[in-house]
Amino acid sequence: MDSGSTCEVIYEHCFKKLNPTIKATRVNTKTLLVGFSGKRSWSIGEVPLEITIGEHPLSRTETLNFVIVKSDSPHNMLLGRTAMQKMGIVVSTIHGAIKFHTKKGVGTVLSVGEAGEETKKARRFLTISKERIPICDDTKEKIIVNNKYPKQMVTIGKQLPKHFKKEL
Template sequence: MINREDYATKNTISGSMAYKEEITFPPVTRVSNAPVIIEVAVFGRKVGRVYMDSGSTCEVIYEHCFEKLNPTIKATRVNMKTSLVGFSGKCSWSVGEVPLEITIGEHPLSRTDSLNFVIVKSDSPHNMMLGRTAMQKIGIMVSTIRGAKKFHTKKGFGTVLSVGEAGEETKKAERTLTISKERIPSCDDTEEKIIVNDKYLEQMVTIGKQLPEHFKKEL
């Protein structure tokens, strides 16, 4: 957990967060306490080991990952020292900040946004960390026990699974749910409208299409 010392709880994210559909997840088949680690694209280049941390108030790119970016991108770095407060309450300093364009998900169910990342010098096993700012701006909902995150796109819901074991379990659950839905016929396939009286053509009743003919006539 990393927090900017100058972060204020009253800060809000601009932009409309009103969506018509609510994000839902498949039923939990296996609970996981593993962290959610995903892959994103930074200016089109794939970057793995990105840690989702809702407890942090800023986005982080670790220096060892920053040094691997394109020189043109690295040139946008601002040598600004940002005070950071960790879980222990100890204050440390960043080695700069850089604006990055990140893409999550796969086209067409993807989102691309520009975020400001704090550059941190650390031997962390992760390359980047997305905190609350990114989650609020992009509209991400993370389910740790499922090892997955979902977000809104113009084409529907985007889903990104963790690279760990929990993500595989969620993938199986999503696949099972999709197959189950495909096997359920729609109302248009299972029902038909019947005219009861030829004098009143607008008055119809709906019955099951699969019923035997003699039973339909009796009804």
């Protein structure tokens, strides 16, 4: 997930591994891409791909248009803002999770990293079934922000660190 990206990206090394039938749907277009550092490069085409997030029954499938990029990257693809909006994805980087709406309820995908990792590596995603997601009813609490107005309360997450609660 890359909320800073305006398009979906598939890196050339991943595109080359796709089924020949899928690769044949490639459209030769040139798109100017500007990276975080301001470096400019051109795409080498675009390809529509059907993407599924989650596991049945809490899954969602959409066809997204990916820009093919010739660049070294530890990633295979990036889903940008367009995908996030089209698929209704909400990202929580602090929790390493995404949530999204499905016909059967809200799906959740958690990011799982390797313990003791010193360098950032691509993470693999696991879908957690609805039965294994803890009930979140007791994860919020109401606090008074201004003692002059005790009836005006703010709802915050219980997991918020104490020093943040104190600052509020």
